[in-house]
Amino acid sequence: MRDGERELIRSIRKRASAASSKSLALHTGIGDDCAVLNLSSKEEMLVTTDLFLEGVHFRRGWQTAHVAGQMCLTRGLSDIAAMGGRPVAVFLSLACPKGTSRRWISAFVGGVTELGEHYGAPLAGGDTAAAPEKIIADIVVIGAAPKGEAVLRSGAKSGDRIYVTGTLGGARAELSRLLATKAKAEVRCALPQPQLEAGQKLRGVASAMIDTSDGLSVDLAHICEESRVSAIIEATQIPIAPSATLEDALHGGEDYQLLFVAPRNRRVPVICYPIGEIVPRRKHLVLLTDGKKAKPLPQLGWQHRI
Amino acid sequence: MRDGERELIRSIRKRASAASSKSLALHTGIGDDCAVLNLSSKEEMLVTTDLFLEGVHFRRGWQTAHVAGQMCLTRGLSDIAAMGGRPVAVFLSLACPKGTSRRWISAFVGGVTELGEHYGAPLAGGDTAAAPEKIIADIVVIGAAPKGEAVLRSGAKSGDRIYVTGTLGGARAELSRLLATKAKAEVRCALPQPQLEAGQKLRGVASAMIDTSDGLSVDLAHICEESRVSAIIEATQIPIAPSATLEDALHGGEDYQLLFVAPRNRRVPVICYPIGEIVPRRKHLVLLTDGKKAKPLPQLGWQHRI
Numbered sequence: 363m364r365d366g367e368r369e370l371i372r373s374i375r376k377r378a379s380a381a382s383s384k385s386l387a388l389h390t391g392i393g394d395d396c397a398v399l400n401l402s403s404k405e406e407m408l409v410t411t412d413l414f415l416e417g418v419h420f421r422r423g424w425q426t427a428h429v430a431g432q433m434c435l436t437r438g439l440s441d442i443a444a445m446g447g448r449p450v451a452v453f454l455s456l457a458c459p460k461g462t463s464r465r466w467i468s469a470f471v472g473g474v475t476e477l478g479e480h481y482g483a484p485l486a487g488g489d490t491a492a493a494p495e496k497i498i499a500d501i502v503v504i505g506a507a508p509k510g511e512a513v514l515r516s517g518a519k520s521g522d523r524i525y526v527t528g529t530l531g532g533a534r535a536e537l538s539r540l541l542a543t544k545a546k547a548e549v550r551c552a553l554p555q556p557q558l559e560a561g562q563k564l565r566g567v568a569s570a571m572i573d574t575s576d577g578l579s580v581d582l583a584h585i586c587e588e589s590r591v592s593a594i595i596e597a598t599q600i601p602i603a604p605s606a607t608l609e610d611a612l613h614g615g616e617d618y619q620l621l622f623v624a625p626r627n628r629r630v631p632v633i634c635y636p637i638g639e640i641v642p643r644r645k646h647l648v649l650l651t652d653g654k655k656a657k658p659l660p661q662l663g664w665q666h667r668i
Numbered sequence: 669m670r671d672g673e674r675e676l677i678r679s680i681r682k683r684a685s686a687a688s689s690k691s692l693a694l695h696t697g698i699g700d701d702c703a704v705l706n707l708s709s710k711e712e713m714l715v716t717t718d719l720f721l722e723g724v725h726f727r728r729g730w731q732t733a734h735v736a737g738q739m740c741l742t743r744g745l746s747d748i749a750a751m752g753g754r755p756v757a758v759f760l761s762l763a764c765p766k767g768t769s770r771r772w773i774s775a776f777v778g779g780v781t782e783l784g785e786h787y788g789a790p791l792a793g794g795d796t797a798a799a800p801e802k803i804i805a806d807i808v809v810i811g812a813a814p815k816g817e818a819v820l821r822s823g824a825k826s827g828d829r830i831y832v833t834g835t836l837g838g839a840r841a842e843l844s845r846l847l848a849t850k851a852k853a854e855v856r857c858a859l860p861q862p863q864l865e866a867g868q869k870l871r872g873v874a875s876a877m878i879d880t881s882d883g884l885s886v887d888l889a890h891i892c893e894e895s896r897v898s899a900i901i902e903a904t905q906i907p908i909a910p911s912a913t914l915e916d917a918l919h920g921g922e923d924y925q926l927l928f929v930a931p932r933n934r935r936v937p938v939i940c941y942p943i944g945e946i947v948p949r950r951k952h953l954v955l956l957t958d959g960k961k962a963k964p965l966p967q968l969g970w971q972h973r974i
Contacts, residue, residue, distance in 0.1 A: 393894055394821050395750040395878060396714035396811065403709035408702035411759045411808055413797045418763075444701040453717045455806045457724075489806075491719045500761045500795075500806035502717055505702065512704050572701060588700070 397486040399451060401506050408505035408512060410441035416496040424540055427466040429553060431473020436556050437575065438503035439481060440618040443561035444573040446513040447505035449483035455500040457493035474501070481558055511565050513622070518570040518589035522623040522640040527560050527632060530578055531606030534614025539605075554618040560632040561620055567630060571622035577615040577663020579648060585623065586640075586647040594649045594656055595638030612650070613662040703792040705757060707812050714811035714818060716747035722802040730846055733772040735859060737779020742862050743881065744809035745787060746924040749867035750879040752819040753811035755789035761806040763799035780807070787864055817871050819928070824876040824895035828929040828946040833866050833938060836884055837912030840920025845911075860924040866938040867926055873936060874928035883921040883969020885954060891929065892946075892953040900955045900962055901944030918956070919968040 401407055414434040416422065425433065435452060442449045454474055458467060475485045483503065533554065557573070564571060570589055572581045578600070582593050602611045623640055624630055638651075646658035707713055720740040722728065731739065741758060748755045760780055764773060781791045789809065839860065863879070870877060876895055878887045884906070888899050908917045929946055930936055944957075952964035 395747040396716040396753070396818070398751070398813075398818050399713040399715060400815070401707075401713065407705040407707065407713060407810075409705060409757070409759060409793065409808070409810060410702040411761050411793065411795050411806070413761045413763055413795045413804070413806070415763060415797055415799065415804070417800045418797055441701040445704070447702070451715070453715060453808070455717050455719045457719055457721060487715065487717065489717050489719045491721055491724055493721065494723045495801050498719070498721070498804050500717070500719070502715070502759070502808050504713075504715060507704075509706070512702070515700050 397451065397453070399486075399504060401450070404509055405506040406509050406512065408442055408445050408447045408507060409502070410438050410505070411500060411502045412437040412441070414499040414501060416498070422466070422497075427469035428473040431470040432477045432553055434499050434501050435474045435477045435503070436554055436618055438501045439477070439483075439556035439558060440573040440575060442503055442505035443556050443558045444513070444571050444620060445505065445507060446511065446561045446565035446568070446571065447507040448562065449478070449481050449503050449505045449558065451486040451504045452478040452483050453486060453502035453504075454488040455490070455502075456488065457491040457498040459493045459495055459497065462497065481556070507565070513561075513565060513568050513571040515570050515572050515585050515588040518585050518591050518623045518640050519625070520591055520640055520642045521626055522569055523626050523636050524582070524593055524595060524621070524623050524638040524640065525630060525634040525636050526574065526578070526601065526619050526621050527557050527634045528617070528619040529601040529603040529606075529611075530574060530617050530619060531610030531614045532603030533616035534610040535603060535606035538610075554616065556618055557620045563631045564620070564622055567628060568622040568624050571620055574617045574619045574621050575615055577613045578621065579612050579659050580615075580661045580663035581621050583647040583661050585621070589640075590643055591640050592642065592644040592647055592649065593638055593640055594651055595659070597650055597652050599635065599637045601635045601637075612659065615663050703757065703759070705792070705810060707756070710814055711812040712815050712818065714748055714751050714753045714813060715808070716744050716811070717806060717808045718743040718747070720805040720807060722804070728772070728803075733775035734779040737776040738783045738859060740776075740805050740807050741780045741783045741809070742860055742924055744807045745783070745789075745862035745864060746879040746881060748809055748811035749862050749864045750819070750877050750926060751811065751813060752817065752867045752871035752874070752877065753813040754868065755784070755787050755809050755811045755864065757792040757810045758784040758789050759792060759808035759810075760794040761796075761808075762794065763797040763804040765799045765801055765803065768803065787862070813871070819867075819871060819874050819877040821876050821878050821891050821894040824891050824897050824929045824946050825931070826897055826946055826948045827932055828875055829932050829942050830888070830899055830901060830927070830929050830944040830946065831936060831940040831942050832880065832884070832907065832925050832927050833863050833940045834923070834925040835907040835909040835912075835917075836880060836923050836925060837916030837920045838909030839922035840916040841909060841912035844916075860922065862924055863926045869937045870926070870928055873934060874930050877926055877928035880923045880925045880927050881921055883919045884927065885918050885965050886921075886967045886969035887927050889953040889967050891927070892949075895946075896949055897946050898948065898950040898953055898955065899944055899946055900957055901965070903956055903958050905941065905943045907941045918965065921969050
């Protein structure tokens with residue numbers, strides 16, 4: 363336990379040692395009570411926090427430690443992308459049970475830090491503890507966006523077109539395959555990439571945006587709820603991932619694409635698929651049409667996110 | 669499980685509903701992918717994150733849910749105090765196992781939010797999940813300090829006096845009592861208060877500062893390590909909490925007092941106890957003297973914090 367903790371601290375410190383000199387924003391990183399960050403006075407700060415729990419969000423038998431670390435941070439980076447922001451710094455709270463191997467810890471932290479640094483956000487701090495049973499991680503990403511330009515969920519207007527930046531259902535299809543075959547996915551073939559570049563290009567274009575972390579049916583309902591509108595999406599227009607079904611694409615989470623709406627005549631500067639349109643608020647938040655008849659689409663994805 | 673989660677979300681949303689209008693800094697709180705915060709251009713941002721795990725940091729049999737929530741946030745607020753900062757916003761990631769009562773969740777979140785609002789930091793977001801077995805919380809506090817004025821651990825100079833803002837060992841003595849009697853501490857008598865006011869008064873006065881979360885022996889060693897100095901403390905000068913021993917005061921954590929150093933002739937504007945002085949770097953980081961002979965003081969407190 364203590365050995366594991368020491369290794370964890372060493373691993374995080376080593377990875378983060380050069381972080382403060384690499385980042386203009388990061389004044390003081392690991393080795394003080396708080397990290398000290400400086401943003402430009404033209405920017406506002408974005409904050410997101412995501413739990414990543416063994417047995418809930420990942421399994422040691424399914425993902426390598428390095429891939430698990432990348433998955434963990436992808437959750438947070440995707441939230442920054444969904445606001446049109448740039449990531450600035452990453453904080454990792456990690457608790458490991460007795461007996462967790464040094465190799466696993468080091469590879470997990472490596473997955474987090476390498477992905478963070480790839481997108482310009484060094485590991486700047488966190489906390490460690492002994493876990494009673496399973497590995498517990500909580501990832502915090504601090505980001506920045508020009509003042510007043512962060513894209514919220516609440517700006518969708520009736521008549522806006524609805525778009526998604528990539529195929530959906532891939533993560534759920536893979537989960538089904540893993541559950542069915544009990545296979546060990548040493549390398550996850552299609553690790554989702556957080557859509558940070560697309561998100562930044564959509565600032566000033568998208569009237570509302572969210573990432574598809576909980577599933578299309580749930581995430582689109584969030585936009586509708588916050589914007590006080592409803593949405594009609596067309597079954598034939600939804601981009602379904604290879605090996606996934608329409609059900610997977612409608613209700614599967616963790617694809618980390620961007621789901622956004624923009625005025626009908628607005629040119630959209632990223633590769634994306636139009637999947638429907640925003641309508642005035644109705645009884646149901648989201649409707650699915652086959653081209654003839656629109657039916658209410660229930661929210662069947664994960665709904666635990668706040 | 670799902671019921672517990674819904675209740676959690678409802679509880680957090682309700683508590684945080686008025687947060688964005690209450691706080692000048694908080695633009696967009698719960699209900700979007702990220703919280704959006706605005707600081708004055710004269711300030712820099714402080715970030716701290718702390719795990720708070722059932723069975724490691726608290727027990728449901730020992731603390732009421734409300735007190736546990738307060739303890740959880742105190743960890744983070746105390747880190748902000750140790751930088752001389754003011755807290756701006758709080759983020760709570762909380763995972764509860766199946767069967768956690770609504771009442772417990774609501775009281776825990778209440779403990780967090782009431783304490784945060786008392787110090788001007790509303791609950792601005794977080795994450796929820798199902799926990800496999802025990803309650804898992806991770807608390808993030810965002811703070812602010814005037815640019816360049818945050819008090820670091822690294823500024824201690826030889827000749828500086830060492831001070832602590834209150835008595836030490838109280839939390840460890842209470843823990844020993846609880847372990848011995850197996851009593852249920854329905855109301856924890858001496859819930860530590862984060863020393864935010866004192867911390868802010870010490871900006872420009874203290875040359876280095878830390879909070880006593882891991883214990884005097886460990887926390888003073890952190891200052892020495894970061895400042896490349898050593899410290900000699902006097903056993904007779906250490907303020908020992910009622911019912912605690914010198915051992916408790918030297919090595920017990922979670923008292924959340926401020927431990928700081930300041931130039932010898934500098935008037936210190938807070939109530940505090942002088943306990944020793946900073947000396948040039950020696951073989952051992954911290955020495956304890958009885959007035960005659962100085963002996964190395966081992967670091968026996970918690971060392972897991974990064």
